[in-house]
Amino acid sequence: MPVKVDAQRLLRRLDELGQIGDTGDGGVCRLALTDEDKLGRDLLVTWMHDLGLRVDVDAVGNMCGTWPAGATEAPVLCGSHLDTVRTGGRYDGNLGVLAGLEAIETVISSGAELARPLAVASFTGEEGARFAPDMLGSLVYVGGMPVEQALSTVDRDGVSVGEELARIGYAGPMPCPARPPHAYVELHIEQGPVLEAEGAAIGVVTGVQGISWTELAITGQANHAGTTPMHLRHDAGYAAAAIAVAVRELCPRVGTVGRLDLHPDLVNVVAARAVMTVDLRDTDEAALTAAEKALGERWAEIGLAEGCMITARRLARFEPVGFDEAMVDLVEGVAHEHGHTTMRLPSGAGHDAQMLARVCPTGMVFVPSAGGISHNPAEHTSPEDIANGANVLLDLLVRLAQ
């Protein structure tokens, strides 16, 4: 398809959306179902209506804009998410949604007629930064979690998804699970350093590594930091630190302790309680399972030695996902036709695409992240890379819909 997207229009929309939740340092804080998320959603709905799309919102707040508005067949779907982590950037998720919108606008403007409808979705709570698990909206969309369970999920303050959806006005009428689309394609920034290091313009994503999230609650005994001999301590803070060090030692491909909170968190009191999270990921299910087992044994040993009680709660667990081979070949072929250098790679991060892969042929297109930085205000992808990715996405949608 010789038609190209209007890259300037796409960049302007990314800028405008990035101002909602702007943290003043180039970053964005737009946690799922907050006031900022509502404003971002409102802006997207306005843009969808301006293009004449039919806007559907489902029971967990997933939003979908379909063209033509009266279409009833299963669409070729693209999309991503609008929510960010607390210290997020402007591209993660947002690019996939707005590039999809841009691709559809380009098709409409071109006067092209397609055999199938096109649609762009924004899924609720992909980041998991407020409500666990991550990819909550797309998980429910494909039937991987009952709606009721998702709606009763609470954040740290005990506020539920259902309450927040009602509050911001995005508890929609469409049922979940949704009818499967014909195919799904997601454009996303890589969020890692590999494409830049390899000099590849387009990443052909082969699948998504598996994710294991566990929250550990460690109970020791508060005591005076000066008078309690070391051998009589039950220090929840020490146990947490020892486990965090063990995560580095025993993790599979990657492992992270991103959250660690002590109580009472005072300089001269041995911590009575610690809450921490362990994030493990690997493209190989066996390696992920082995790391979970090794770490589980290690933290049991640490708890026993310190006289602390440790309870583990699984926050999320997804097996590695391999994308449809024909879709992977198609993404690679289109990128080559556009003259881009490409690289096949698995995704290090979880994405809505891994959920859609359960119900339809699914592919992903990566564009480079400067310095590999993401989940950070310094997150950046060049205008040229954004245009490249959006044009590859446009071409993929058109081919799949013809």
Add this chain to the structure above:
Amino acid sequence: MPVKVDAQRLLRRLDELGQIGDTGDGGVCRLALTDEDKLGRDLLVTWMHDLGLRVDVDAVGNMCGTWPAGATEAPVLCGSHLDTVRTGGRYDGNLGVLAGLEAIETVISSGAELARPLAVASFTGEEGARFAPDMLGSLVYVGGMPVEQALSTVDRDGVSVGEELARIGYAGPMPCPARPPHAYVELHIEQGPVLEAEGAAIGVVTGVQGISWTELAITGQANHAGTTPMHLRHDAGYAAAAIAVAVRELCPRVGTVGRLDLHPDLVNVVAARAVMTVDLRDTDEAALTAAEKALGERWAEIGLAEGCMITARRLARFEPVGFDEAMVDLVEGVAHEHGHTTMRLPSGAGHDAQMLARVCPTGMVFVPSAGGISHNPAEHTSPEDIANGANVLLDLLVRLAQ
């Protein structure tokens, strides 16, 4: 002196004071210069006035009740503090103040005439749980810190000692440093397990171990927990955990990481920043210094290996203190005359007495802590032990004032 304190009256006052900041689980939260601290101070002032004491408040809020009210000579002083840690008990500090009040009331009631006045002090901010360093009030009282510096000390929220003193009405007119008392005696719970384990009713305190408090701020780089290869991470959370484990390995007599805060503190974001505290204590200055040096080298190594910047800020540093030998002998002698088993031991915790030891002969009396538990709602000392300690204190005050 054959007269004994009214132990029931002392216990009633401990109960009444313990209801201010009652945490509902037997504990007390009465952080320095909060509304609860003000209420505790108000109650003490009421009791002092009821006894006819002269109440003096100095520039950092230290409170002193003197009998006879018109006395001008240097008094025999006793006391301790009313502030608690966030998860404190009912005895730490409070016992020393109220037992002093009880001893003075007993002397007044007995009609005894003494050569010197008696006084009981409550020092500001002994715990250091809100404002560092600990023993702030007594440090200023003896001239160890300028008043201006103490008043400009801020808590985590940036609120200063001076602002809070003015707010709660305890910025008094008396100058600091104060005129040294004739002698100082402090009754305190042991806050450790030694007396109970040794079956001793009275602890004869030989001195106070040295304290080293350091706050470390660790700066790494926020990044995506799934896509950033382990070797490219600058994980402030990992560095903090490794340092906490090193504190256990390299600490002198005791070492504690009681506070550890990550930012942004999210499951799927590598921590950009960590703030933690290191509390080291030993009765031997050389051992304390050696541990500080070894840990300083270790955290520099950890920061270098992880690519994190670590800045250290000293929050408090006190050398070990040995009490006046004649005072130690006197405490032991009086306890033996009362028929108690005794044990000489250093204090594991810091106390106002170590500051007073800079300016006058100083002694301390310990009574057992059940299970060695302190800085905890379960902190407990039996009524019998409390009566024993208060009667030893009464006798010491009378002998020193005769």
